[in-house]
Amino acid sequence: MILKSLSLLNYKNFDSKVFQFNAKINCVVGNNGIGKTNVLDAIYHLSFGKSYFNPIATQNIKHDEDFFVVQGDYDKEGTEEKIIVSLKRGQKKVIKRNGKPYEKFSEHIGFLPLVIISPADRDLIIEGSDTRRKFIDSVISQGDKSYLNALINYNKVLAQRNALLKYFVLNHTYNQDTLDVYNTQLNDYGQVIFDKRDAFLKTFIPIFKDRYLAISNGNEVVSLSYKSDLFDSDLKTLLEKNIGKDRSLQYTSVGIHKDDLLFDIEEHPIKKFGSQGQQKSFLIALKLAQFDFIKNQSGVNPILLLDDIFDKLDENRVAQIIKLVDDENFGQLFISDTHADRTENAVKQVHQSYEIFKL
Numbered sequence: 003m004i005l006k007s008l009s010l011l012n013y014k015n016f017d018s019k020v021f022q023f024n025a026k027i028n029c030v031v032g033n034n035g036i037g038k039t040n041v042l043d044a045i046y047h048l049s050f051g052k053s054y055f056n057p058i059a060t061q062n063i064k065h066d067e068d069f070f071v072v073q074g075d076y077d078k079e080g081t082e083e084k085i086i087v088s089l090k091r092g093q094k095k096v097i098k099r100n101g102k103p104y105e106k107f108s109e110h111i112g113f114l115p116l117v118i119i120s121p122a123d124r125d126l127i128i129e130g131s132d133t134r135r136k137f138i139d140s141v142i143s144q145g146d147k148s149y150l151n152a153l154i155n156y157n158k159v160l161a162q163r164n165a166l167l168k169y170f171v172l173n174h175t176y177n178q179d180t181l182d183v184y185n186t187q188l189n190d191y192g193q194v195i196f197d198k199r200d201a202f203l204k205t206f207i208p209i210f211k212d213r214y215l216a217i218s219n220g221n222e223v224v225s226l227s228y229k230s231d232l233f234d235s236d237l238k239t240l241l242e243k244n245i246g247k248d249r250s251l252q253y254t255s256v257g258i259h260k261d262d263l264l265f266d267i268e269e270h271p272i273k274k275f276g277s278q279g280q281q282k283s284f285l286i287a288l289k290l291a292q293f294d295f296i297k298n299q300s301g302v303n304p305i306l307l308l309d310d311i312f313d314k315l316d317e318n319r320v321a322q323i324i325k326l327v328d329d330e331n332f333g334q335l336f337i338s339d340t341h342a343d344r345t346e347n348a349v350k351q352v353h354q355s356y357e358i359f360k361l
């Protein structure tokens with residue numbers, strides 16, 4: 003799959019800009035704040051209908067303007083695809099494929115597989131478990147619509163159950179029958195999600211370990227494991243067991259919404275014991291494993307966005323990463339960097355065609 007051209011209108015710091023891309027490697031270089039990451043984020047927008055960096059949609063509209071439009075022209079396995087994402091202040095976002103608006107954005111997810119590696123990924127290590135759950139969810143749901151549906155339904159029922167727990171306290175009341183309905187629904191959706199996460203991680207973890215080994219040259223041992231309440235018991239039993247606690251907390255304290263991923267280096271949490279370079283290597287391995295997983299699942303080479311990834315990595319690790327992407331297995335690549343020379347030197351070692359875009 004190739005993004006042939008990208009046009010931006012009032013998108014973040016760009017008023018109007020068109021890029022014609024190389025089918026293999028595209029490097030966006032320039033000074034801090036010039037808009038390199040914004041170009042990559044626009045490409046992310048076309049795959050996911052939203053920004054990777056700014057969750058407030060209207061903040062992606064250029065200051066003092068009323069709307070933005072991002073358009074991408076793709077060649078997907080020989081078929082031309084035109085995707086447009088647009089947003090006008092005060093209106094709903096619109097995503098169109100070949101002129102036809104999507105009714106549900108979730109239908110678009112996975113159509114243009116994409117993986118981004120960015121300094122913002124550090125949140126996966128330093129932030130709370132919801133960031134790591136979102137990571138698992140985004141990887142699985144790119145290739146599995148039923149997973150996304152189960153997740154949407156689970157979250158709906160969870161919100162209803164939490165509202166009911168609050169209602170019980172406010173009104174000094176209790177209704178086991180309504181609670182049972184929610185418990186059963188959470189159990190059913192939760193089991194689907196747990197089974198899919200478990201199966202996904204069983205495939206994903208060995209791929210991740212291989213990727214880390216390649217980047218670090220075997221210098222250190224890392225591990226990634228899945229933590230879930232559902233390893234101990236089915237969710238219905240857990241919900242029933244914890245009802246006393248949930249009533250006093252006024253929210254649901256057990257379930258797949260509490261799942262986490264544990265990241266260790268030499269058997270200690272990487273958050274506390276990993277160097278900055280080791281943490282970065284860990285995140286890159288995680289994202290490259292995501293790439294492999296999506297590729298295996300979809301049969302399509304995802305677009306790979308490498309946002310400012312070279313800082314904090316020693317030359318050996320940069321060389322290993324370049325070696326990894328210099329491979330038939332990788333498709334189109336977008337790299338942003340402040341150092342034009344560093345990027346050009348790195349991509350010159352890759353035996354592929356490339357284009358440098360100086361902003």
Ligand SMILES: Nc1ncnc2c1ncn2[C@@H]1O[C@H](COP(=O)(O)OP(=O)(O)OP(=O)(O)O)[C@@H](O)[C@H]1O
Nearest residue numbers: 014015034035036037038039040061062063064065
């Ligand atoms: N809605 C917006 N309207 C106008 N400008 C915006 C908007 N959102 C972001 N910007 C501008 O975009 C610029 C940041 O762009 P970006 O993050 O792409 O920079 P960069 O080239 O990647 O920089 P760095 O090398 O520092 O990472 C900032 O100058 C910021 O003010």
